[in-house]
Amino acid sequence: MTAPPHQPAEPILEGRSLHKTYRLGRVEVPVLKGASVSIGRGEWVAILGASGSGKSTLLHLLGGLDRPDPGSGGVFNRGERVALERGSATNRYRNRSIGFVFQFYHLLPELDVMQNAMLATLVPRNRLVGALMVLAMLAGGLAGGILGFLAAGPWGLLPVEERTAVRAWILAITTGILGGAVMVAVVQVVQSLLVKGITSRGPAAAVATRTLGDFGLDHRFRHRPRELSGGERQRVAIARALGSEPEILLADEPTGNLDAKTGREILDLLKQRHESGLTIVMVTHDSTVAAYADRIVRLEDGGVVEDRGSTPHGP
Numbered sequence: 001m002t003a004p005p006h007q008p009a010e011p012i013l014e015g016r017s018l019h020k021t022y023r024l025g026r027v028e029v030p031v032l033k034g035a036s037v038s039i040g041r042g043e044w045v046a047i048l049g050a051s052g053s054g055k056s057t058l059l060h061l062l063g064g065l066d067r068p069d070p071g072s073g074g075v076f077n078r079g080e081r082v083a084l085e086r087g088s089a090t091n092r093y094r095n096r097s098i099g100f101v102f103q104f105y106h107l108l109p110e111l112d113v114m115q116n117a118m119l120a121t122l123v124p125r126n127r128l129v130g131a132l133m134v135l136a137m138l139a140g141g142l143a144g145g146i147l148g149f150l151a152a153g154p155w156g157l158l159p160v161e162e163r164t165a166v167r168a169w170i171l172a173i174t175t176g177i178l179g180g181a182v183m184v185a186v187v188q189v190v191q192s193l194l195v196k197g198i199t200s201r202g203p204a205a206a207v208a209t210r211t212l213g214d215f216g217l218d219h220r221f222r223h224r225p226r227e228l229s230g231g232e233r234q235r236v237a238i239a240r241a242l243g244s245e246p247e248i249l250l251a252d253e254p255t256g257n258l259d260a261k262t263g264r265e266i267l268d269l270l271k272q273r274h275e276s277g278l279t280i281v282m283v284t285h286d287s288t289v290a291a292y293a294d295r296i297v298r299l300e301d302g303g304v305v306e307d308r309g310s311t312p313h314g315p
């Protein structure tokens, strides 16, 4: 039994007839069997279903984090198909249009609250730094090696009678490794200075500072995730998802790991964002949580079995 998809006036995000099959060795596990959902601009939609019904899978597909089975319908953002090819418009869709809140926060433990909240801004730079790091290591290693070799030989660091090819190589390799290590350290220092700079100035820092402030985390900017409560971690995760000022927030069981009171606080915070225009798609197995949404889409056996309005903004 499949419910006809509800058609909002101005669909901003649509999953059309989505199929998703996981392969475990030889066994095929069909998880989504033609699920369709259409999200209108400014709506708050809850996807409700039992554990294992495919809610996270559906949310990942909607967010462009995973692809549906080939030839089986697709995901559309403002009517345009979201393709998953590298470097395609999907990257822009993922980075700018949507913010994703994962079920288990997925904060990076070695980064502080501010850096986590600004991850979307920092990650592209990190890739550049990674490439620079390899280059610096090679350059440092080569330079160190050449210097070591010269020092062993013609420059006469070793006394003439001890100048053997083997010793020259040993010296060259040692100085090469040292050179590489020094360059890596230099890049790391420069990187951490850059990160400090980026996370204290600029438009992205302003957005993160404002969001974290709104979420009551002003006094936590330089704390690490392990120093935070579950509710605070979830706030950081939501702040990170909102860092690129997306128009759609996708949240996977945003209250799933929180006690009831903290869960309500998180929902109230989503409600505020929703009231200021954010479109929200939220996955939950809990009908009291789902009741916060404008609309409830019930997922069962890989398909949407019910798609109905809810009492706006819940209990």
Ligand code: ADP
Pocket (backbone or CB within 6 Å): 022, 023, 024, 029, 031, 049, 050, 051, 052, 053, 054, 055, 056, 057, 058
């Ligand atoms: P829900 O979020 O509703 O609990 P999921 O979408 O996480 O459900 O998973 C639906 C089903 O798909 C489950 O049976 C799960 O074990 C299976 N599944 C999810 N992800 C994978 C994967 N990467 N590989 C294999 N099976 C998976």
Ligand code: MG
Pocket (backbone or CB within 6 Å): 055, 056, 057, 103, 252
């Ligand atoms: Mg799930």
